[in-house]
Amino acid sequence: MWLIKSSIGRKLVMSITGLFLIMFLLFHASMNVAAVFSEEAYNMICEFLGANWYAVAATGVLAAGFIIHIIYACWLTLQNRKARGGDRYAVNVRPKSVEWASQNMFVIGLVVIGFLALHFLQFWYHMMFAELAEKVGINVSLPDGIASTHDGYAFIEYYFAQPLVVALYLIWYAAIWFHLTHGFWSAMQTIGINSGLWMKRWITASNIFATLIMLCFAFVTIFFYLKSIM
Amino acid sequence: MDKNINITLKVWRQKGPKAKGAFETYKLKNVSQSSSFLEMLDVLNEQLVSEGKEPVAFDHDCREGICGMCSLYINGHPHGPDTSVTTCQLHMRKFDDGAVITVEPWRSAGFPVIRDLMVDRYAFDKIIQAGGFVSVNTGGVPDANAIPIPKKNADLAMDAAACIGCGACVAACKNGSAMLFVSAKVSQLALLPQGQVEAARRAKAMVAKMDELGFGNCTNTRACEAQCPKEVSISNIARLNREYIVAKLKD
Ligand code: HEM
Ligand code: SF4
Ligand code: FES
Numbered sequence: 170m171w172l173i174k175s176s177i178g179r180k181l182v183m184s185i186t187g188l189f190l191i192m193f194l195l196f197h198a199s200m201n202v203a204a205v206f207s208e209e210a211y212n213m214i215c216e217f218l219g220a221n222w223y224a225v226a227a228t229g230v231l232a233a234g235f236i237i238h239i240i241y242a243c244w245l246t247l248q249n250r251k252a253r254g255g256d257r258y259a260v261n262v263r264p265k266s267v268e269w270a271s272q273n274m275f276v277i278g279l280v281v282i283g284f285l286a287l288h289f290l291q292f293w294y295h296m297m298f299a300e301l302a303e304k305v306g307i308n309v310s311l312p313d314g315i316a317s318t319h320d321g322y323a324f325i326e327y328y329f330a331q332p333l334v335v336a337l338y339l340i341w342y343a344a345i346w347f348h349l350t351h352g353f354w355s356a357m358q359t360i361g362i363n364s365g366l367w368m369k370r371w372i373t374a375s376n377i378f379a380t381l382i383m384l385c386f387a388f389v390t391i392f393f394y395l396k397s398i399m
Numbered sequence: 400m401d402k403n404i405n406i407t408l409k410v411w412r413q414k415g416p417k418a419k420g421a422f423e424t425y426k427l428k429n430v431s432q433s434s435s436f437l438e439m440l441d442v443l444n445e446q447l448v449s450e451g452k453e454p455v456a457f458d459h460d461c462r463e464g465i466c467g468m469c470s471l472y473i474n475g476h477p478h479g480p481d482t483s484v485t486t487c488q489l490h491m492r493k494f495d496d497g498a499v500i501t502v503e504p505w506r507s508a509g510f511p512v513i514r515d516l517m518v519d520r521y522a523f524d525k526i527i528q529a530g531g532f533v534s535v536n537t538g539g540v541p542d543a544n545a546i547p548i549p550k551k552n553a554d555l556a557m558d559a560a561a562c563i564g565c566g567a568c569v570a571a572c573k574n575g576s577a578m579l580f581v582s583a584k585v586s587q588l589a590l591l592p593q594g595q596v597e598a599a600r601r602a603k604a605m606v607a608k609m610d611e612l613g614f615g616n617c618t619n620t621r622a623c624e625a626q627c628p629k630e631v632s633i634s635n636i637a638r639l640n641r642e643y644i645v646a647k648l649k650d
Contacts, residue, residue, distance in 0.1 A: 171647045174610075175606060175607065175610055175643075175647075176576075176578075176606065176609070176610050176614075176615075176616040176617070177606055177639075177640055177643045177644065178647070179616055180616055180617065180618075180640075181640075181644060245616045245618070248615060248616060249573070249574035249575065249576070249615040249616055249618070251508060251613070251615075252507065252508050252509065252574060252575030252576070252613055252614055252615030252616075253506070253507060253508065253573060253574065253575040253615065254506055254507050254508035254575065255508075256420070256506050256512075257506065258472060258475065258503055258506055259409075259422065259501055259503060260472075260474055260475035260501045260503070261475050262474070262475030262476060263622075264476075264621075264622060264625035264626065265625075266621055266624075266625045267620055267621050267622050267625055268620075268621075271618065271619060271620040271621065272573055272618075272620050272622075274618060351619075354619075355618070355619040358619045358633070358636065358637050358640070359619065359640055360640065360641075360644070361637050361638065361639075361640035361641025361642075361644055362637070362641075363634060363637035364634045364637060364638075365632065365634050368633075368634060
């Protein structure tokens with residue numbers, strides 16, 4: 170199977186799963202921005218994304234995308250270290266045209282996973298998971314003052330009122346920003362939709378796109394923090 | 400004006416493929432800045448021989464930037480700090496008086512060290528043997544002008560054909576990937592009508608050989624094109640990916 174056995178096939182899996190995760194980020198960012206404008210709209214989305222079969226199925230697909238991306242990331246990184254060989258250069262210089270992110274995608278990815286775990290504990294565990302658990306009679310206790318697993322708005326208000334949480338989330342966004350500035354155009358290159366002129370276009374698009382999407386996330390986070398101290 | 404400079408060299412010395420290597424430090428006085436880097440190493444070797452020591456082994460042949468034999472990782476750059484030149488075209492005027500110059504071999508599992516600064520790049524020949532050619536039947540030579548080729552493609556093919564197979568791309572790559580080389584060799588033929596007939600088979604065979612030989616997976620860092628002495632572009636890698644993916648989807 171060439172998606173496993175060939176280097177270009179493995180890279181293709183990396184790029185398709187990566188683009189899929191980007192689509193998800195896009196959706197997630199728009200959903201968050203809705204919270205700034207309307208509590209009802211946001212909670213409606215939260216309810217829709219609760220323990221319904223379609224939301225659970227979509228979560229499964231998303232998790233599969235993540236897991237495949239991460240497994241391939243580990244696999245490619247190990248293979249590449251081996252291809253590099255045991256002896257390392259004594260002097261290393263990074264040429265100007267080489268982005269820092271491009272050489273550190275794995276480390277950035279690990280940072281992303283770390284914060285993802287935190288995010289899951291804070292939100293998903295108290296929301297979709299709690300609701301599912303309830304169905305089989307297990308009770309997950311919610312943070313103080315939050316009555317319902319569907320009250321996403323209350324969760325946002327609760328967590329983003331804490332300066333430490335806000336700071337951690339902003340670091341997380343920065344890590345994803347780095348991953349995306351390289352990842353987006355890199356995926357195009359991997360799929361082969363690239364050439365001389367398009368190279369510059371994709372790289373510019375990558376930077377703009379990563380910045381816009383992460384600004385959306387950061388805006389919502391900071392908005393709710395400011396709201397809490399006003 | 401070029402002058403004479405005193406330099407300190409830190410050179411990787413390794414007796415053989417299995418031996419453990421280490422840096423040796425040498426001082427060289429009155430090196431003419433007009434000399435090339437390899438001439439400077441010749442002077443070093445004469446000095447070592449006259450001291451009764453083993454000379455440093457390094458690869459070279461044409462010494463005019465066309466054969467791809469010279470290598471060397473100089474101060475963190477394959478083919479040295481100058482851009483778009485091979486080591487044999489690098490001049491000592493790129494270095495100042497008192498400079499400390501670290502010289503290492505290409506370091507990549509695909510290119511094992513033979514001795515000192517010399518590495519085994521036979522892997523590239525094997526990749527070419529796997530498909531980097533156009534099969535021709537003997538017979539009359541077709542008239543070159545009888546096959547129309549768009550100027551754009553002719554130029555792109557020529558740019559790809561500039562690759563001299565030196566291996567600097569692999570040496571520069573943190574993933575030990577040979578994609579720039581392979582993509583140049585696939586592109587120079589895939590862009591021309593004569594090469595298109597076997598394009599799909601060629602892309603598959605060369606990539607399979609490249610993978611089999613243990614070169615890494617390209618993560619598009621672009622270190623290769625930044626260090627390539629012939630400025631081969633990574634658009635060739637995009638073309639190779641495209642050719643390969645389309646060929647596999649058709650299977
Ligand atoms: C927010 C979620 C993520 C998104 C949107 C994302 C997106 C992407 C994209 C688009 C690429 C480029 C693929 C290519 O070069 O063809 C990529 C590469 C990569 N990602 Fe992610 N990624 C995410 C999470 C992660 C995680 C959690 C890891 C875990 C370690 C990771 C590790 C990597 C690595 C190592 C690469 C480079 C691999 C290569 O180019 O061969 N990513 N990612
Ligand atoms: S692509 Fe450039 S660096 Fe790589 S082998 Fe060819 S000439 Fe050397
Ligand atoms: S010796 Fe021929 S290219 Fe340098």
